[in-house]
Amino acid sequence: DAKTTQPPSMDCAEGRAANLPCNHSTISGNEYVYWYRQIHSQGPQYIIHGLKNNETNEMASLIITEDRKSSTLILPHATLRDTAVYYCIVRVEDYGQNFVFGPGTRLSVLP
């Protein structure tokens, strides 16, 4: 039970913003939203995480709805190298907890 729902695939034109949605309607108050991505043949890579406030780093922005039941990962200017599977995960901030990865969203950035 991955606790999250994501579209299986999305396309995005190179240079445009990629907006990847995630539903987590059963999220608990102490669960964070994490995003990882996995480029072909590589291990997953951390992107960003948040609890309830919107977050931004050098890779992406994370927008979490006020009710926290959904979120959107934004890659502001997608490049071909952003083609990957993107995983949205919810979990408590307990370092002993493993991540439950669902099937994710396969993002294809098109030239």
Next chain:
Amino acid sequence: GAGVSQSPSNKVTEKGKDVELRCDPISGHTALYWYRQRLGQGLEFLIYFQGNSAPDKSGLPSDRFSAERTGESVSTLTIQRTQQEDSAVYLCASSWKSSSYNEQFFGPGTRLTVL
């Protein structure tokens, strides 16, 4: 500094043989995780080590799977009497105990093919 490393990167074996997969976590990381990823699927948790505590083995799919970790360093995942359904990429991740958000750093994985 060096990231998580895994060896071998690829392993082809015959059904029924035993295999050992190795993970070298980032130095200083006290937590270590093993995951399995079958073709086209998400990651499946296998086992978790934290320091000298008893490992969380709740994700191991059968008693053919076992793992060991030496202190807070190298870990070995062993699969005995391999089956074709064991074919997958096996990923190792490590994290800091004191990390405020427990980012897990993943290795490149070992691709296991059981013929």
